Amino acid sequence: MRDIFSRGLQTTIIFLVVGGILALALSGFFGAASSQFSGSLVQVQTFFATRFQAVQDFFAAPRDITTLRSQNSELEAQVSQLQVQVIELQQRVNETDILAALVDFAQSDPESTYKAASVIGRDPSPFLHYIIINRGSNDDIRRGMPVVTNQGLVGRIDAVIADASRVQLITDPGALVNIRLQNAETAAVLKGSVTGDISLDFISQDASVEAGDLILTSGLGGGYPPDLIVGQVININKFDFQLFQTASVQPSVDFSRLVIVLVITNFRPVDITPLVP
Amino acid sequence: MRNLVAFPILFLAVILQTTLVSKVQLLSGYADLVLVLLAGWALQERVTSAWHWVFVASLFVAYISALPWAAVILGYFVVVYLAQVLQKRIWQAPLLAMFAVTFAGTLFMNVFSYFLLTFLGTPLQFADVLSLIILPALLLNMLISIPVFAWMRELSRWVYIEDGDL
Numbered sequence: 320m321r322d323i324f325s326r327g328l329q330t331t332i333i334f335l336v337v338g339g340i341l342a343l344a345l346s347g348f349f350g351a352a353s354s355q356f357s358g359s360l361v362q363v364q365t366f367f368a369t370r371f372q373a374v375q376d377f378f379a380a381p382r383d384i385t386t387l388r389s390q391n392s393e394l395e396a397q398v399s400q401l402q403v404q405v406i407e408l409q410q411r412v413n414e415t416d417i418l419a420a421l422v423d424f425a426q427s428d429p430e431s432t433y434k435a436a437s438v439i440g441r442d443p444s445p446f447l448h449y450i451i452i453n454r455g456s457n458d459d460i461r462r463g464m465p466v467v468t469n470q471g472l473v474g475r476i477d478a479v480i481a482d483a484s485r486v487q488l489i490t491d492p493g494a495l496v497n498i499r500l501q502n503a504e505t506a507a508v509l510k511g512s513v514t515g516d517i518s519l520d521f522i523s524q525d526a527s528v529e530a531g532d533l534i535l536t537s538g539l540g541g542g543y544p545p546d547l548i549v550g551q552v553i554n555i556n557k558f559d560f561q562l563f564q565t566a567s568v569q570p571s572v573d574f575s576r577l578v579i580v581l582v583i584t585n586f587r588p589v590d591i592t593p594l595v596p
Numbered sequence: 597m598r599n600l601v602a603f604p605i606l607f608l609a610v611i612l613q614t615t616l617v618s619k620v621q622l623l624s625g626y627a628d629l630v631l632v633l634l635a636g637w638a639l640q641e642r643v644t645s646a647w648h649w650v651f652v653a654s655l656f657v658a659y660i661s662a663l664p665w666a667a668v669i670l671g672y673f674v675v676v677y678l679a680q681v682l683q684k685r686i687w688q689a690p691l692l693a694m695f696a697v698t699f700a701g702t703l704f705m706n707v708f709s710y711f712l713l714t715f716l717g718t719p720l721q722f723a724d725v726l727s728l729i730i731l732p733a734l735l736l737n738m739l740i741s742i743p744v745f746a747w748m749r750e751l752s753r754w755v756y757i758e759d760g761d762l
Contacts, residue, residue: 439614439615440611440614440615440618440660441614441615441618441619442614442618442660442661442662442663443610443613443614443618443628443630443657443660443661443663444661444662444663444709445618445621445624445625445626445729445733446663446706446709446710446713446718446720446725446729447661447662447663449661449662451614451660477662478662485660485662487662492713492718492719492720493713493717493718493719510719512724513624513720513721513724513725513728513729514624514724514728515624
């Protein structure tokens, strides 16, 4: 009975002492000692925690890597999809810009009727400067119709099938266009070349031509309608011993970037071959 | 039935020529994929349909191109003729034969096209044509002849499967 009493007393005393120490510690009376103790405790806990984490990572990592790889591949697929969408949208924006410019151009000349066409290819031979467009006789395209962009004259229809046409560019070595120089009010002939450069020939020696002069179609010969912009004079070659002046021309159209063109469908070329002596 | 493979392959080649190859220019010249394909195909030992391929290729290209059809047809026939002559004589070095056929075929086709176009009234200067079209086209054709020859060899193995190959 005495032993039981003494054990209970001891336990009570121990609880009271420990509780008192805790109360004193929590009240801040053991500042230095408690901070040292807690510091040691944190260090020990950190030691065990990091070791445990390393062991856990060792066993769990392969599964995480697999998950991450699958997520990474999914994200990469999403990124590539989005990149494709961005490219498609950029193309649409570019096409829309081109079409808007072409609509403005068509509205500025309401007398002509136009049919828009996409450029779908070029001639397989490097000797010739032709393009292939995706409109043909099903769209009332006929041989000889002029082809333009909002920048100026491109060429004319050379051959037509049901759903496509071949266009001879004015840069083709075989192309000849009757033009007039706006400032000089004189006529001349525009010629293409194998390099894609265009030049003027048969300019009268009396004509006063200067660099920067605007070149327009004259309509002579009936091959093209008048007053379509062709380009500008870059430089003039004038020699007294020659019958005519010649000039280099900067075309108004960038032929390397032709995407969409307009076919003037209400123009019928005149065949003057029977009249040529 | 083996000859029918010419249609999709040459059709694809002509499409690639008009859309892609013709935009990869060196000066004013570019490669002739159809010509190189014909040369590569005609040089394969097992191939017996080279003349069918020439006919189909000529048909496609003459239909699309503004080049006089005589230049296309004669040019491609000469390429295959050269290939068949060289294939029997330089059979131990097929790649060398491919280079020789590509070189001679490109030269013939371009020079013949020049003369024909000049004859028909297109004003062309030979010096310009040589330096701006023929020589760059030669270089580009020689460059693409190596992969094209390898593709044609694989294609001929696939088309002309022999019992020993199985």
